Amino acid sequence: MNRVLRPSDDDALRAALRRLQPQTELPVLFGGGVSGNSLTITSYVGTHSTLLRNLEINAACGLGGRAIAEQRTAVVQDYANSSQITHDYDYEVGTERIESLMAVPVVVRGETRGALYGGLRANLPIGDVVADKMMRASYSLAREIEIRDEVDRRVAMIDTAAVEQVSSREAKISETLTESFLALGEIAAGLQDENLSAQVHAVEAKLRALTAPAEIVSAIVLSPRETDVMRYVALGLRNAEIAERLSLSVETVKTYMRNLMAKLDVRSRHEAVVEARRHGLIL
Known part of the structure; x- marks a missing residue:
C-alpha cells in the first residue's frame, strides 16, 4: 500500500529551534539527529559561519557527545578553557564566538534521537530559566518523534495485515480453482458424450493453467x-x-x-x- 512518507524529523527540530529563539533570546541555536554513535548538525538559527553545518559529533567527544552518551543536559561556561569536554570541536564553536554552551539530548523511549544546542557569545552562565525552556523543548520534540514512531508502527501493522489478507485471499482462490479443475476432470471422465467431454476437458485445462506454478x-x-x-x-x-x-x-x-x-x-x-x-x- 502506498502511504504518505513520514516528514523529516529535521523539520520538527528546525521548528523547535525557531520557537526557542524568542523564548530564550539565545543568539545561536543549532541541533541535529543521532544515528549510531554520532550526531549530525542539520538545523541552525543565528549562526554566522557554515562550519557547524553537517558537522558530525561523535558520542565520545565534545559537549554534545557527553549529552548524547549520558542522556542528560550538559552545560559549560568559558568553553575554550573548560576541563569538562574533549575540545574536539573548538575551532567550529570558536568561529561562532560561542563562550557558553548547553547541549540537551532528545531521548525517545530510552534512545537518544537528537540534541538541541544553545549558545551565548559571552562568558556568562546560561540561567535556569533558559535551561528549563531548552529542556521543555527537548521533551516536546521527543514526544513528537515518539508519536511519529507510533504512527509508523501502526501503518506498518495495517500494511502487513493487508498483505496477509491478500495472500490469504489469493491462496483461497488458488485452492478453489484447483478443486474446480480436478472436479471437472472427474466429470469429464464420466461423460458418455465425447464432444461434451472434450468441452469440459477444455475448461479444465484453462483452469489448470491458471494454477500452474x-x-x-x-x-x-x-x-x-x-x-x-x-x-x-x-x-x-x-x-x-x-x-x-x-x-x-x-x-x-x-x-x-x-x-x-x-x-x-x-x-x-x-x-x-x-x-x-x-x-x-x-x-
Missing part, C-alpha cells in the same frame, strides 16, 4: 498422476477420498504417496505439500 528449476519431476494425487493431498483429502476421486484403489494411492515422499525426501504428508510447493510442483 511459477517457473522454478527443480530436479524433481512428477508424473501427471502424481501431480494430481499431490494436489488432492494439498487440499486435505485422505487416501480413500483421493482413490474415489481418481478411480483408483486405495493401495494404488498409497503407492503414489510412497513414491512422492521418496522423491520429495519427506516423512509426512504435510512435509510433502511444503516441499512440492517449494519446488514449484504445485501451488
Whole structure:
C-alpha cells in the first residue's frame, strides 16, 4: 500500500529551534539527529559561519557527545578553557564566538534521537530559566518523534495485515480453482458424450493453467498422476477420498504417496505439500 512518507524529523527540530529563539533570546541555536554513535548538525538559527553545518559529533567527544552518551543536559561556561569536554570541536564553536554552551539530548523511549544546542557569545552562565525552556523543548520534540514512531508502527501493522489478507485471499482462490479443475476432470471422465467431454476437458485445462506454478528449476519431476494425487493431498483429502476421486484403489494411492515422499525426501504428508510447493510442483 502506498502511504504518505513520514516528514523529516529535521523539520520538527528546525521548528523547535525557531520557537526557542524568542523564548530564550539565545543568539545561536543549532541541533541535529543521532544515528549510531554520532550526531549530525542539520538545523541552525543565528549562526554566522557554515562550519557547524553537517558537522558530525561523535558520542565520545565534545559537549554534545557527553549529552548524547549520558542522556542528560550538559552545560559549560568559558568553553575554550573548560576541563569538562574533549575540545574536539573548538575551532567550529570558536568561529561562532560561542563562550557558553548547553547541549540537551532528545531521548525517545530510552534512545537518544537528537540534541538541541544553545549558545551565548559571552562568558556568562546560561540561567535556569533558559535551561528549563531548552529542556521543555527537548521533551516536546521527543514526544513528537515518539508519536511519529507510533504512527509508523501502526501503518506498518495495517500494511502487513493487508498483505496477509491478500495472500490469504489469493491462496483461497488458488485452492478453489484447483478443486474446480480436478472436479471437472472427474466429470469429464464420466461423460458418455465425447464432444461434451472434450468441452469440459477444455475448461479444465484453462483452469489448470491458471494454477500452474511459477517457473522454478527443480530436479524433481512428477508424473501427471502424481501431480494430481499431490494436489488432492494439498487440499486435505485422505487416501480413500483421493482413490474415489481418481478411480483408483486405495493401495494404488498409497503407492503414489510412497513414491512422492521418496522423491520429495519427506516423512509426512504435510512435509510433502511444503516441499512440492517449494519446488514449484504445485501451488
